[in-house]
Amino acid sequence: xxxxxxxxxxxxxxxxxxxxxxxxxxxxxxxxxxxxxxxxxxxxxxxxxxxxxxxxxxxxxxxxxxxxxxxxxxxxxxxxxxxxxxxxxxxxxxxxxxxxxxxxxxxxxxxxxxxxxxxxxxxxxxxxxxxxxxxxxxxxxxxxxxxxxxxxxxxxxxxxxxxxxxxxxxxxxxxxxxxxxxxxxxxxxxxxxxxxxxxxxxxxxxxxxxxxxxxxxxxxxxxxxxxxxxxxxxxxxxxxxxxxxxxxxxxxxxxxxxxxxxxxxxxxxxxxxxxxxxxxxxxxxxxxxxxxxxxxxxxxxxxxxxxxxxxxxxxxxxxxxxxxxxxxxxxxxxxxxxxxxxxxxxxxxxxxxxxxxxxxxxxxxxxxxxxxxxxxxxxxxxxxxxxxxxxxxxxxxxx
Numbered sequence: 018x019x020x021x022x023x024x025x026x027x028x029x030x031x032x033x034x035x036x037x038x039x040x041x042x043x044x045x046x047x048x049x050x051x052x053x054x055x056x057x058x059x060x061x062x063x064x065x066x067x068x069x070x071x072x073x074x075x076x077x078x079x080x081x082x083x084x085x086x087x088x089x090x091x092x093x094x095x096x097x098x099x100x101x102x103x104x105x106x107x108x109x110x111x112x113x114x115x116x117x118x119x120x121x122x123x124x125x126x127x128x129x130x131x132x133x134x135x136x137x138x139x140x141x142x143x144x145x146x147x148x149x150x151x152x153x154x155x156x157x158x159x160x161x162x163x164x165x166x167x168x169x170x171x172x173x174x175x176x177x178x179x180x181x182x183x184x185x186x187x188x189x190x191x192x193x194x195x196x197x198x199x200x201x202x203x204x205x206x207x208x209x210x211x212x213x214x215x216x217x218x219x220x221x222x223x224x225x226x227x228x229x230x231x232x233x234x235x236x237x238x239x240x241x242x243x244x245x246x247x248x249x250x251x252x253x254x255x256x257x258x259x260x261x262x263x264x265x266x267x268x269x270x271x272x273x274x275x276x277x278x279x280x281x282x283x284x285x286x287x288x289x290x291x292x293x294x295x296x297x298x299x300x301x302x303x304x305x306x307x308x309x310x311x312x313x314x315x316x317x318x319x320x321x322x323x324x325x326x327x328x329x330x331x332x333x334x335x336x337x338x339x340x341x342x343x344x345x346x347x348x349x350x351x352x353x354x355x356x357x358x359x360x361x362x363x364x365x366x367x368x369x370x371x372x373x374x375x376x377x378x379x380x381x382x383x384x385x386x387x388x389x390x391x392x393x394x395x396x397x398x399x400x401x402x403x404x405x406x407x408x409x410x411x412x413x414x415x416x
Contacts, residue, residue, distance in 0.1 A: 128201040139204060143393060143415035146199045150213075150397075150411035154191050157377040157404060160184040160221060164371045165346065168362040175362050176236045180243065183224045185254075187374070191217030193265060197411075207271040215290050216262045225252040225355060239362065246354070255352040263292035269303075280328070281308045294348040300339045307332030307383065314388075325389050332383040334401060342372045378404035385409070 125131060127144040134141060163182040168175040195213030202208055227243035246252045269286025284305040289298040309330025316324045346359060346368035359368065385399030393415050401407030 128203050128206075130203055131201075134204040141204055142201065144201045146197075146413050146415040148197045148199075148411050148413035150195050150197065150409065152193045152195075152410075153408045154189075154193075154401075155406045156189055158187040158189050158219065158221075158374050159377050160187050160372065160374040162371075162373050163223070165362075165368055166371065167346075167367045167369045169365055169367070170235065170239075170361060171364065173235050175239060176232065179227055179232065179236055179239050179362075180358075181226050181228070183226070184257075185222040185224070187219055187221040189217065189219040191215055195265065197413075205273055207273070208268070209270070209286075210268045211266065211286070211288065213265045214262070215265045215292075218261070219259045221257040221259070223255050223257045225255070225358075243358065246358075251354050255354060257352060257355075258350055259294070260350060261292045261294050263290050263295075265290040267301075275311075278311045279308070280311060280330075282306070295342050295344045297343075299342070302337040304335040305332060305383065307385075323391060325391070328387045328389075330383075330385055332385075333380055334383055334405075334407075335380050336376060336405075337379060338376060340373060340375050342370075342374070344370055346370050376405075381405040381407065 125144055128134075128141065131141055131144075163184060164177055165180050165182075166177045168177070168179075193213055193215045195211045197209050197211045199207055199209035224247065225243060226247040227240040229237050229240040229244055232240045243252065265288055267286055267288030269284060271282055271284045273280065273282040275281065284303075284307070286303050288301050288303070290301070291298045307330045309328055309332075311326055311328045314325040314327050316322050345366075346363055347366050349370065351359060362368070381401045381403045383399055383401050385397065387395055387397040389395045395413050395415075397409070397411045397413070399407075399409040401409075
């Protein structure tokens with residue numbers, strides 16, 4: 018029969034008496050030996066702890082720092098405090114940062130909340146920037162009306178309705194060179210001011226006619242002359258060229274955000290341009306949303322070029338431009354056929370023009386890229402297409 022826990026207690030009465038006496042003596046000897054071992058272990062542990070504590074008080078600063086690193090390496094990752102966020106591509110918290118660079122970023126006045134953003138693993142750009150840019154735009158314009166006022170022949174006034182000007186098609190070109198100063202106010206918000214010069218021209222196909230039946234007196238005489246020239250084709254399909262230049266200035270803001278290597282931004286700006294041939298200024302509002310992806314590019318050791326970053330994006334641009342332009346007829350370069358009429362109708366030089374127009378399409382599509390050569394210098398280029406063609410290029414220095 019096998020002795021199992023189930024039948025052990027049923028066979029205890031069959032064991033002899035000397036068995037129980039020997040078992041008690043063995044238990045007594047075992048307990049004495051165990052107590053002595055525990056006492057020795059406690060004494061040895063206390064001695065070692067005292068020795069280690071004394072040795073640590075005598076360690077130099079370097080050894081203490083080394084010991085701290087060893088302790089930190091033995092700690093779990095969650096307690097070491099070196100976890101970097103995988104959702105940010107630029108300089109995570111676990112990446113070693115030169116002490117000088119870290120100190121400069123920590124004590125920078127801008128952006129606000131910058132220290133908190135860097136503590137979470139974001140590598141923020143330098144807070145201030147200065148850049149120069151060039152932009153070329155070609156777009157179609159829908160002209161609603163062109164009116165001439167203030168006309169007279171000697172002392173005889175001429176009605177503004179005598180000249181009925183129709184516009185078939187208008188194409189506008191402009192070049193703008195600007196300088197921009199900007200600053201990051203918050204890690205997600207940049208504000209900037211721009212100052213530049215705009216130079217451009219427009220070409221319109223126009224026809225001039227008049228209805229003599231609507232006028233009397235001297236106005237009827239002018240209307241007959243205009244209508245006759247139109248019938249002969251003299252005042253049809255004329256190239257009406259307009260050249261303009263002026264100073265542009267304004268301000269704007271850019272809101273940004275991102276996840277991993279993906280990013281999105283929304284740029285808004287308001288500008289005014291004082292043209293030499295217009296009264297007052299032309300106001301414009303521009304809104305540009307973009308979304309893109311950022312790549313890391315390898316450096317070139319031969320020329321000591323560090324790793325860079327290449328950002329590519331697509332987006333759209335919305336423009337809301339003032340729709341009414343006014344100025345002096347003397348400042349316009351008219352076609353010879355129309356200029357001869359104006360010599361008669363605007364002898365005093367007091368004639369004025371009033372043009373009402375709007376953009377054929379306020380929206381267009383954008384595609385661009387930005388290459389950060391170093392942390393302080395970058396190059397940007399962008400193309401616009403669809404109903405408004407544009408090209409933009411800029412260089413920027415950050416500090």
